[in-house]
Amino acid sequence: MRENVITAEGLTKAFAGREVICDCGMEVQRGRIYGLLGKNGAGKTTLFKLLLGFLKPTAGKAAILGFDSVRDRIEVLRHTGSLIGTPVFYEHLSAADNLLLHLAYMGLEDADVDPALELVGLHDTGTQPVGEFSLGMRQRLAIARAIVHRPEVLILDEPANGLDPVGMRELRRLFRQLAEDGMTVLLSSHLLPEVVQTADRIGVMAGGKLALEADTEEILRGHRGDMEDYIIRVMEGGGGDGKAHIS
Amino acid sequence: MVRLISLELRRNRLGPYRAAGIICGVALLVFRYFMAFIPIIDPSDPDSGLFGSYDFLTNITDLLGLAMFSILGGVMGSKFVIEEYCGERAILLFSYPVSRKKILGAKVVLVFLYTSGTMLLCGFAVEILFFAIESVFPVCSGNLTWGTVLTAFASLLCYCLLAGAAAILSICVGFAKRSVSVTIVASVVMAVMMCQALSMAFAYPAAIYIALGVTTVAVIPVVRDMLRRVENLEI
Numbered sequence: 001m002r003e004n005v006i007t008a009e010g011l012t013k014a015f016a017g018r019e020v021i022c023d024c025g026m027e028v029q030r031g032r033i034y035g036l037l038g039k040n041g042a043g044k045t046t047l048f049k050l051l052l053g054f055l056k057p058t059a060g061k062a063a064i065l066g067f068d069s070v071r072d073r074i075e076v077l078r079h080t081g082s083l084i085g086t087p088v089f090y091e092h093l094s095a096a097d098n099l100l101l102h103l104a105y106m107g108l109e110d111a112d113v114d115p116a117l118e119l120v121g122l123h124d125t126g127t128q129p130v131g132e133f134s135l136g137m138r139q140r141l142a143i144a145r146a147i148v149h150r151p152e153v154l155i156l157d158e159p160a161n162g163l164d165p166v167g168m169r170e171l172r173r174l175f176r177q178l179a180e181d182g183m184t185v186l187l188s189s190h191l192l193p194e195v196v197q198t199a200d201r202i203g204v205m206a207g208g209k210l211a212l213e214a215d216t217e218e219i220l221r222g223h224r225g226d227m228e229d230y231i232i233r234v235m236e237g238g239g240g241d242g243k244a245h246i247s
Numbered sequence: 248m249v250r251l252i253s254l255e256l257r258r259n260r261l262g263p264y265r266a267a268g269i270i271c272g273v274a275l276l277v278f279r280y281f282m283a284f285i286p287i288i289d290p291s292d293p294d295s296g297l298f299g300s301y302d303f304l305t306n307i308t309d310l311l312g313l314a315m316f317s318i319l320g321g322v323m324g325s326k327f328v329i330e331e332y333c334g335e336r337a338i339l340l341f342s343y344p345v346s347r348k349k350i351l352g353a354k355v356v357l358v359f360l361y362t363s364g365t366m367l368l369c370g371f372a373v374e375i376l377f378f379a380i381e382s383v384f385p386v387c388s389g390n391l392t393w394g395t396v397l398t399a400f401a402s403l404l405c406y407c408l409l410a411g412a413a414a415i416l417s418i419c420v421g422f423a424k425r426s427v428s429v430t431i432v433a434s435v436v437m438a439v440m441m442c443q444a445l446s447m448a449f450a451y452p453a454a455i456y457i458a459l460g461v462t463t464v465a466v467i468p469v470v471r472d473m474l475r476r477v478e479n480l481e482i
Binding site: 049052054055056074075077078082084085086087088090092093101102104105106107 | 254257258260335336338339341342343344345346479481482
């Protein structure tokens, strides 16, 4: 049995009385890739922000590596790499300088940024300012920034945004490699095939709840012919079989 | 704190603020000579003698400097602090495993030091140039003594600290609303209010020290409140 690295229990978040996340529970085991699916506004980004301590839960609790997301926020951030929303950079600095600055904030001044840049294919950008990067290059740099300090947990919101098919395939390989090295990856996406090809386990959010959570293999086995229809039914809050698939 | 300030310097471009500081310094020197020449240009005006006093010239230049540099500090604060805590940028800042209070504190200290320091350097250069030229080619009718020069430097130092404090106050106002435009408007309002209050310093030189004390008392609780807010900020 692998250790649970990410846990959420009864997690609820309300904004102005409206519950965006409602009694959500999840567990992600070490070295696994967990893909979170959901419609726009389903609460995926809010869930990630709760896990990282950017938001405080209205009820329930979340923890990463046993560190409480609110109480031990700094420890959570030290062990986690993240990409939430549209990535922002220091536009006048190069890719390497952006990563070096990130490492300095992480307290790792002496670490090397070249391996991370090489992993995402940005090693040849030299002194080119990030302001001149394309959307895809910025996305790849954001992923490099998330992994440059070799975190134990990676939380990525829509990491494939702006990537071409080649970039997406490289990203899949990268996540697989990171998971084999023991990193735990939690990612969200709108793209069902992308998540199915990348993740070991899939969670589907609907109406602020985790409506379905199951191993990818298991879903593929049970819904080989109609998987897309099935997932969409669950996303829309109907037709799914709740958490029957939890294994 | 020093490490965080140096990281702020690494990731922000200071060039435009340096250039603005130099322009302000040149403007202050031109303004001082413009004032000093009034009695020569229009000797018939009964009030023109006022402009021949070193104390008056020093005070009025410092007052203008306070207005310019506190607005410059407000603009810098809007870029270094307020913009950083709005939208996606805040996510980047909050993803560092460093106390939010310390990061914000480093930014505020940097804006204060830069505003006060730049005004001090520019003011110092203006005073030295002006008094050096005055000692060879005097324009003012007043007596130039070491006491005059030392008083000018002491008052400059107080105005510099006030400019830095005004920048901090405008950042606090802008942070409460998380708005760049509110920060800049607040810095202009702050500059106008301070200049209005300090116009008393022409008659009562001690007014500058009182203003410094009052501003310090005002700055401490609002900065503490801002640091408390950032710790609980949700993004």
